[in-house]
Amino acid sequence: MLRSGILKRLLSFLRRWLDRPPAATSPSAETEARRLPTMPTGAPAAQVSALPSPRPIKRQERTLVVGIDFGTSTTKVIWQDLSDNHFEVIQWRPSNDGLSSFLLPSTILLRGGSMHFGLSEADADGDDLWLHSIKLCVLCRRKPSICRCGNTVARHGMIGLPGSEQPIPASSFACLFLAHVFQEVERRLLTQFPDDDLVLIWNVGCPMDHLDVGDLRSEWEKMTGAAIELRRRVPSKADMSLLADATRLVNAFVVAAPSERSYFVQPEGLAAVKAFLESPHAESKTYAIVDVGAGTTEVSFFFNGKAMAEPGQPFRPCYLADSTDAVGGVKIDQELAQAWCCRVEEAKRRKEKELESSSIPMVPSIQDICLQYQRTCGEIVKENKLTSPHDKRFDLFVIGGGGRLRPLQSALQYQQMPGGFVRECLQQLKPPRSLKHGAQLQAHYDFLAIACGLASSLDWDYYPPKDVHPMPAPRMMPKPDVEELYPK
Numbered sequence: 304m305l306r307s308g309i310l311k312r313l314l315s316f317l318r319r320w321l322d323r324p325p326a327a328t329s330p331s332a333e334t335e336a337r338r339l340p341t342m343p344t345g346a347p348a349a350q351v352s353a354l355p356s357p358r359p360i361k362r363q364e365r366t367l368v369v370g371i372d373f374g375t376s377t378t379k380v381i382w383q384d385l386s387d388n389h390f391e392v393i394q395w396r397p398s399n400d401g402l403s404s405f406l407l408p409s410t411i412l413l414r415g416g417s418m419h420f421g422l423s424e425a426d427a428d429g430d431d432l433w434l435h436s437i438k439l440c441v442l443c444r445r446k447p448s449i450c451r452c453g454n455t456v457a458r459h460g461m462i463g464l465p466g467s468e469q470p471i472p473a474s475s476f477a478c479l480f481l482a483h484v485f486q487e488v489e490r491r492l493l494t495q496f497p498d499d500d501l502v503l504i505w506n507v508g509c510p511m512d513h514l515d516v517g518d519l520r521s522e523w524e525k526m527t528g529a530a531i532e533l534r535r536r537v538p539s540k541a542d543m544s545l546l547a548d549a550t551r552l553v554n555a556f557v558v559a560a561p562s563e564r565s566y567f568v569q570p571e572g573l574a575a576v577k578a579f580l581e582s583p584h585a586e587s588k589t590y591a592i593v594d595v596g597a598g599t600t601e602v603s604f605f606f607n608g609k610a611m612a613e614p615g616q617p618f619r620p621c622y623l624a625d626s627t628d629a630v631g632g633v634k635i636d637q638e639l640a641q642a643w644c645c646r647v648e649e650a651k652r653r654k655e656k657e658l659e660s661s662s663i664p665m666v667p668s669i670q671d672i673c674l675q676y677q678r679t680c681g682e683i684v685k686e687n688k689l690t691s692p693h694d695k696r697f698d699l700f701v702i703g704g705g706g707r708l709r710p711l712q713s714a715l716q717y718q719q720m721p722g723g724f725v726r727e728c729l730q731q732l733k734p735p736r737s738l739k740h741g742a743q744l745q746a747h748y749d750f751l752a753i754a755c756g757l758a759s760s761l762d763w764d765y766y767p768p769k770d771v772h773p774m775p776a777p778r779m780m781p782k783p784d785v786e787e788l789y790p791k
Contacts, residue, residue, distance in 0.1 A: 365499040369488060370574070370757025371507045373481065375436050375598030375631065376704075377406035378421075379754040380488055381738075390738040390755060393488060395421070402747040407484070410435045411476055413464070418541045420483040432456065432465070437480060439598045440473035441526070442510065442627070445519060450629065452598070474526045475549040481507070481530035482537040482549075489534065505531065506757040508571040511603050511625040515767050523568045525556040531566050569763055572603030573620060574756030575702050578735055580607055580620060589623070589689065589697035591726070593676055593715055594753070595705030597632045600672050601625065602679040605765075606694065606774070621766040621774075623689070624682035630671045632705030638666035659709050669711050673718050682768075684722030691776035695724045702732060702749050735759075 365386055372379040380393040395407040412419040413432040427433050434440075436452040443450045444460020456463050461470035485505065492501060507527050513519045529552040537545065561567070572592045573580075587608035594601045603625040640650035642664045657663055689695055701712050716729050732752045734741040744751060 362498060362500050364502060365496055366502040366504065367492060368504045368506065368758045368761065369492075370754045370759070371481070371484060371488075371505065372571070372574075372751075372754035372757065373438055373477075373484075373507060374409055375438050375596050376409060376633070377597075377750075378409050378480075378484060379405060379407070379751055380484065381751060381754040381758045382488070382492065383758040385761075388737055390735055390741075390758060392739070392744065392751060392754075393491065402750060405744075405747075405751065408435070409437060409480065411437060411480060413543070416543050418479065418543060418545070420480055420537075420539055420541070434462070434476060436598050437473060437477050439629070441477050442513070442599075444473065445513075446627075471546055472550060472553070474522070474553055475546050478526045478530045478549045478553055479533065479537050479541065479545055481527060482533040483539065483541070485530055485534035486537055487539075503565060504761065505566040506569050506574075506763075507566065508574055508753050508757055509568045510599065510601050510627040511570040511572045511622065511767075512601075512627045514568070514570050515625070515769055520568060521558060524558045524566075525553050527566050527568055528558055528564070529553045529556050567763065569757055570603075570622070570765070571753050572601055572625060573605070573622075573763070573765060574753045574759075575732065576700055577756035578759045579730075579732065589694055590700065590730075591676070591680070591697050592700045592702065593672065593706060595631055595672060595701070595703040595711065597704060598629065599627050600630050600675060600703075600705070601627045602676050604680060604683055604697070606689070606771075608694075619764040619766065621771045622768050623771060624679050624686075624768055626675055626679045626682075628671070628675050630668050630675070632703075635666060635668045635705060635708070638668055639663070642666060654708070658707050661709060661713075663708060663710050665710060665714070669708070669714055672711065673714050676715055677718055677720060680724050681721045684724075687773050688771055689774055691774075692723060694774065694776070695722070696727050697724065698728050698730045699726050700730050700732060702752050704750050707749060 365384065367382050367384055369380065369382045381390055382393070383390045392405050394404050396404045398404070407421045408423050410420070410422055410424075411434040412422050412427055413434070414428070414430075419426075424433070424435075434454055434457070436454070439450065439452040440454065440457045440460055440462070442460075443452070443457075450457075450459075454462070456465075457473065458470075460473045462473055462476060463470040489503065492503070505527075507523075509520075509523050513523060529549060532552065533545070533549060536548075558564075571594060575592050575594060576590060589604065589606050592601075592603045592605075594603075604623040606621045606623055608621075636647050636651045636654065639654055640647045643650055643653065645653075654663065683689060699715065701715055706712070712729070716726065718726075720726065732748060734745055734748045734751070734755065738744065738755065748755075
């Protein structure tokens with residue numbers, strides 16, 4: 304009887320369980336059911352593991368404008384993210400303090416059949432072949448008077464390596480140096496934005512007088528374009544055989560139309576004040592830029608106004624005159640060493656400590672820069688490009704590492720100019736508010752201004768000096784008679 308009672312209760316429980324309503328499926332279970340395909344019963348484990356993963360996160364396109372200031376002694380790189388217009392400086396040596404962490408030496412060290420890029424003199428051994436100021440060697444091929452590189456194997460833009468029968472163009476070395484910079488910058492940006500599809504626009508600075516003539520600009524663009532193609536083959540230690548590849552590629556390179564390429568060669572002078580010109584406070588007037596680098600000084604005068612703009616079109620800067628001379632910070636250091644009877648390294652350290660001091664002697668290079676500044680302005684007077692006294696009143700910018708000397712700034716500020724040109728004020732370039740660590744970098748922004756300007760814009764339309772014709776004085780409306788405005 305006990306057994307029959309247990310069986311009756313068990314059968315009753317089974318009937319209630321079979322007759323129960325179906326349980327509601329939870330939202331998460333429904334989501335999973337929709338996401339995973341139905342597999343047949345008894346599917347092998349390998350087939351189950353091959354189920355498609357959840358839909359990947361959609362990648363967004365991010366456009367970055369990279370400005371590369373390929374300098375005589377150091378190279379500086381700043382990029383701008385166009386999605387939020389913020390700027391960042393590439394830090395080449397994060398372990399260093401201050402400005403030095405943002406400066407990559409523009410050097411090539413040849414050692415044991417390999418090329419090493421961006422090393423300092425402290426890294427060199429006695430048997431190494433040291434190439435510095437390679438940018439000067441490139442400029443020297445067309446302008447031998449600019450030679451100040453100090454490389455014993457360089458002459459007129461050609462590098463004669465020991466044991467080599469034929470000299471190698473300096474542009475081949477510079478091409479590989481730029482390729483290394485491109486590779487390193489691209490690698491860092493891909494690491495920083497792993498989930499985005501990056502579109503990189505490269506702007507490389509060049510002295511303005513090399514852009515006045517189309518042939519010279521084309522040579523610089525060939526060198527830059529070849530570097531873009533070689534960038535994934537040039538690590539910090541590269542094989543010497545790449546020199547032959549670079550030479551062939553530069554010689555045979557065909558520069559594509561601007562709309563079909565991602566790299567551009569831009570004037571350094573315009574880059575230095577590009578951010579200022581694009582600001583709403585930019586005036587329609589004349590400006591002068593004196594950029595004193597380590598090996599060269601570039602002087603540019605340009606007019607920012609509507610004088611040459613077509614009706615209905617936005618105006619663009621008109622370059623009035625420009626010049627590049629082989630005088631800069633290195634030569635100033637050498638002359639200070641002679642004046643102070645000390646070594647060049649000691650003179651450089653003393654100069655850095657006394658930048659604001661008036662005790663620094665007026666060495667010949669400072670006078671040469673002032674004469675270059677005056678002579679460049681004289682080209683405008685000679686061509687009679689500006690006729691209005693109002694247009695001849697200009698603002699002055701003095702930038703570059705060599706331009707930090709107070710005696711040089713004072714000499715330029717009070718230099719008498721020809722043809723009625725009058726300096727109104729001395730402007731100081733300031734970093735954009737969106738520059739990362741901009742407040743900390745403001746004291747050193749004169750070193751970084753060109754790189755920041757190169758990264759500041761996609762719009763680089765301007766008139767070179769050869770396209771600027773004499774500008775007539777603006778029409779002045781006669782002042783109305785007060786009696787007419789307020790009749791009695």
